[in-house]
Amino acid sequence: MIAACTPPLRSAAHRIAVVGAGYAGLAAASTLEHARQCVTVLEAGHRPGGRACTQQLSAELALELGATWFHGGVGDVAEKNPVFQHAVGAGLIDSRPEGETWWSSQFLLPGSSGPLNTAQQAAVTHTLAAWAAAVEAVPQDAGGTTADHLRVAWQQLLASGKVPVEQEALARRAWRWREHLQRAMDGCHSTADQSAQGLALYDEMPGGVHAALPAGMQAVAELLAGQLSDVRYGWEVRRITWGGPGGISIECKDGSRLEDLDAVIVTVSLGVLKAQHGTLFDPPLPADKVAAISSLRIGTVDKVFLEFENSSIADINETATAAVPPSEAALDSAAGPAAEAAAEPAGPAAAPASGSEATTADAVVSYAFLWSEPWEADGGVAAGQAASESQVPDWLKGVFSLRFGGPEVKLTGQAGGTAGGARGGVGPPARQRPAAELEDESTDEEFVPCAAAVRPTSYQAVAWVTGEAALAMEAASDEEVLNALRQLPTLFPQVQLPPGASWDSVKLHRSKWGTDPHFLGSYSYLGPGSTPADVAALAAPVCATAGQNAGAPVLLFAGEACHVKYIGTMHGAYMTGRQQAEVLLCALSPAGG
Ligand SMILES: Cc1cc2nc3c(=O)[nH]c(=O)nc-3n(C[C@H](O)[C@H](O)[C@H](O)COP(=O)(O)OP(=O)(O)OC[C@H]3O[C@@H](n4cnc5c(N)ncnc54)[C@H](O)[C@@H]3O)c2cc1C
Secondary structure, three states: OOOOOOOOOOOOOOEEEEEOOOHHHHHHHHHHHHOOOEEEEEEOOOOOOOOOOEEEOOOOEEEEOOOOEEEOOOOOOOOOOHHHHHHHHOOOOOOOOOOOOOOOEEEEOOOOOOOOOHHHHHHHHHHHHHHHHHHHHOOOOOOOEHHHHHHHHHHHHHHHOOOOHHHHHHHHHHHHHHHHHHHHHHOOOOHHHOEHHHHHHOOOOOOOOEEEOOOOOHHHHHHHHHOOOOEEEOOOEEEEEOOOOOOEEEEEOOOOEEEEEOEEEEOOOHHHHHHHHHHHEEOOOOHHHHHHHHHEEEEOEEEEEEEEOOOOHHHHHHHHOOOOOOOHHHHHHOOOHHHHHHOOOOOOOOOOOOOOOOEOOOOOEEEEEOOOOOOOOOOOOOOOOOOOOOOOOHHHHHOOEEEEOOOOEEEOOOOOOOEOOOOOOOOOOOOOOOHHHHOOHHHOHHHOOOOOOOEOOOOEEEEEEEHHHHHHHHHOOHHHHHHHHOOHHHHOOOOOOOOOOOOOOEEEEEOOOOOOOOOOOOEEEEOOOOOHHHHHHHHOOEEOOOOOOOOOEEEEEOOHHHOOOOOOOHHHHHHHHHHHHHHHHHHHOOOOO
16 A cells, blocks of 8 residues: 655645644644654534534533544553544543443334343343354455345254244344444445455554543544644635646635645545546546445434433432333334244343443443334345334434433443443444454353343433435434424333433534545445455545656545544544555655655
8 A cells, every 4th residue: 555655746845735634634733743844634514523423512511423433542452543542642541541342232122111031131232142153253365245144044043043033022122222323333224235355454552451531532633633733614615627748626615726736645534535636636647546445335324412301300200100101103113023922021130120220320321223124135034024113304303312321421420431332322432353252152242132221321322324324314404303302202101311301401412424525424334346456546546647747646545534544533543644644655765665
């Protein structure tokens, strides 16, 4: 991927623009400035960080709308996560943060007022473990899509006898739930749209600790941007004119211009490149670059936050004992073998039913929704579901869990809060698990459904929604989204609110990564037929064809989509930014390297 150092650029005035102030752009700009180059960062938005976006709602509360976890490279490891390193350097996090903690989910069937019984829990556990094992087993030279491999794994699960016939419908739901989690982990639209090889090539950084940052992931970006001499916000680049005998020029949306540049490092998202490469570059990009842009994919992963009000103490006493009665419609909707099974008395391992006063201080409470109908293609298993939740907007069935508390919510004064981990919930710190964890699936904490009906204590909840459902959610108004979410406790009567909270008094905050024109997607992945060569082609510098710089790299590309192994991550983005800056510095050096 590193271009050979061909003829050096003009050695006198090196003026370089970096487009985008996400982690790729900031890493590129810092590297160049440290090498005493003259760098201007042009950022369309009004803050640094890009998809690391911490929304400060008040002095006490901030929400992580984008990146939440350092995925490895944390603590005493040889290869450090560079974003984590900056956070440590700035005193934002301990250099050896606690290891990951994760929470189990309460898996809920529509219309059911009791927890899964022992047999159901076992079926769900086996199903989720089978999925995880199948994903882990995909070889690095795999052909086909992830869904192709999962289809085989599903058949093997049924043949294994681990899921009795009477639990098969429930297992299908759990399989589908896991599909949603996979989408959230990998950013893929669906596993049928994801190259199995791409999935297998993704890797965690060594040092498997997943840590969140109490200050929020945008904080490190603010720090980096603050150290740069020329970052211009609100400069949305519309056209980059390159390839002529003179320097490169950039024109922005408001007509502002930068002229006579020696090189430009472009770090806009793959979504922006897909939508705009035709108009952004004059002359157009080379054909292999365009082919890579079109072959690689970027999916949508959104977070929908609910901020509940905590009413008076009197209200707390009243609501603490009130169970939410299941509506008849909801019970009807649970028709089918899985729902019948749900109506069985809970097994000995089962915990108190919904409405009990069980609460846990500071615990994360995660509800996982086993919808009876799929929203989209479901990882290779034919749907064939019983009727259902037809009253709700379709996209709501893409909401696969609702979690109260967790690392996306930053409360000032919160103790600890550096350890992340939502592996069985909705957050995806671990995209692939070490094989050792799979040896005994019965002790695989990650996927043991939690039987206890625990009442949340956090007043902030987050739901993740992916793919087409996320795009439909983005298209709906705030009121429509809130009204849809308000139906969850009717459909899933075990959903409880923290004491004193009410669905009538709740604020909505959400991301719109899929349609925000500065991103047009959440994170990238290899689509069907994409190969690592496409990533290399995307990342390859484009060289000048004429003038005194002919043969030298003048358009360089960085960003999360440019890293095969760490695709879709902050550290991947950062590394590509630094790497492309080094490529450029190599070309700028008088000896040409
Ligand atoms: C919901 C979500 C959860 C995630 N969770 C994690 C996680 O837990 N851990 C992790 O490591 N990663 C996570 N990621 C991925 C991570 O956030 C990204 O991979 C990374 O931040 C991308 O950085 P980047 O510099 O490549 O791109 P970006 O952050 O997108 O930066 C590109 C910048 O370019 C700007 N731009 C766009 N168009 C123009 C234009 N025309 N002119 C000027 N500027 C422009 C944009 O405004 C943006 O600031 C998550 C992402 C999302 C969306």
